[in-house]
Amino acid sequence: MKQLIKLSVVSGLLFFTTQPFAASGIADARGNAMGNTGVSTADYLLAPFYNPALTAVYRDSDTVGILFPAIGANVRDTDKTIDSIDDLQDTIKRYEANSTDPTLVDDLNRQLNALEGNKPVVASGGAGAAVAIPLNVLSMNVFIRGYAEVLAFPDIQPESAGIPARYQTSTVDMIAFGYSEFGVALAKRFSFGGQDFALGITPKFQDMKTYKQVVSVEDFDISDYDQSETSKTAFNLDLGAVWLYQQFRAAIAVKDLISQSIDTVVAVNGSNQYKLDTQVTVSGAYTMDYFVATVDWDLTDQSRFSGYADDTQFLRFGVEGNAFDWVQLRAGYQFDLEDTLDDSLTAGVGISPGDLVSLDFAGNYAGDNQFGLSANLAFTF
Structure with missing residues (x-):
């Protein structure tokens, strides 16, 4: 339970430390x-998050x-690292209150051994808002969104180091990325050669932040991730297209046409990018x-942090x-082709009385200690 509370608090903090909304x-x-699909099926209000061309599909x-x-x-x-720490x-x-107790030395070595080789702890959060005006001449969606992710990797010294030196020199490498953007998705739907298409583009401004620190397992607290910061701003573009034929759709989205990178601060084990x-x-639908x-x-794959x-x-599948x-009622399944993340099941429900107000909830599950939640409130007139 302590693990759940801590990770939930961090995810909440992430919403507000990366600028309002990414x-x-x-x-x-x-x-x-x-x-987590949407490249061919998102509605015009959510279009900038997936494919700007869908701004014109309404x-x-x-x-x-x-x-x-x-x-x-x-x-x-995955390995209950937060609870273990x-x-x-x-x-x-x-132990520090009674260092002569040999059972405490055994307990410390056993707990440190249990942390060796643990998979990284990851906590992430995101938020967004948008205002969309669909028009035949040119549809527009003004949006702002934010995303942040914290990764923590235990690095445990061998048992030969001895107590207390072993726990004093065992560390947790904590690294984080925060991202926010503000942009305008512009799209136009048209016919060409008897076929129905929509094209879209999103010019946007981005603000990126990284955080990195190495702390001892004794002092580790995942909520302290933001104590070292680097930042960078950039201009970028998203592109998208969708082909519509009766009930079928095919789409392509190119996000962040201009690749960006940002270095972390130099910590004990160097810097990362x-x-x-x-x-x-x-996408097809x-x-x-x-x-x-x-x-x-x-x-394409997403690389994230070097090192x-x-x-x-x-590869994602969804039904509604x-x-x-x-x-x-909705359900889906997501595969990570790189095998970095476990496959996840997703499900959710939407409530839209009168089709004027929409309240949506979703959850995902990828095994013990791997889960997520999201919610939206939208108004359409």
């Missing part, structure tokens, strides 16, 4: 529930849409008023059933 993770309860009755807020958080602590810190306190590389995703099925496939095996590349535009 990138790699998308806070969209509908898409999150459908396996119903005749749509005149304006408001999304506020969209929030989401994910935590992954909490227990270790309690034992350290007892976070890469925000260009991401290309293709079958859409009806009461049923949607879709698949999104990342053609860490944290690359990801996803819509009961007369009042209630929606």
Whole structure:
């Protein structure tokens, strides 16, 4: 329980330490529930998060849409590292109060051995807001969003180091990335050669931050991730296209056309670089008023931090059933083709009384101590 509380608090803090609202993770309860899909199926209000071309795909009755807020958080602590470090810190306190007790030395070595080779702890959070105005001449969506991720890697000294030197020199390498952007998605729907297309572009401004520190296991607290900061601002572009034929759609989205990178501060074990590389995703969908099925496939991987095996590349599937535009049930599945993250199941529900107000919830599960939640509130007129 302590682990859950700590990671939840950090995920909440992430929403506010990266500027108000951003990138790699998308806070969209509908898409999150459908396996984190959306490149061909997101509505015009969520379009900038997935594919700017979808800004021009709307119903005749749509005149304006408001999304506020969209929030989401994910935590992954496969080996219960947070709980293990909490227990270790309690034992350290007892040992320092009574260092002559041999059972405490055994307990310390056992707990340190249990931390060796643990997978990294990851806590991430995102939030977003948007205002969309669909028009035949040119559709527009003004949005702001934010994302942040904290990674913590234990580095445990061998038992031969002895107590207390062993726990004093065992460390946790903590590194974090925060990202926010503000932009305007512009899109136009048109016919060409008897076919229906939409094209879109998103000029946007980005603010990136990194944090890095190495602390002893005795002093580790994941909520202290932001004590060292570097920052960088940049201009970037997203591009998108979608082809619509009866109930079928095919789409492509190019996110962050201009690749970016930012270095962390120099810590005990040097510095790292976070890469925000260009991401290309293709998608296909079958859409009806009461049923949607879709698949999104990342053609490029995402590298993230240099020096860490944290690359990801996803294949995603999602379905949605819509009961007369009042209630929606959703489910999905996500594969990481790089095998960095475990496969995850997703599900969620939407409530849209009168099709004027939409309240969406989603959750994902990838095994013990790996889960996420998201929620949206939107108004369409």
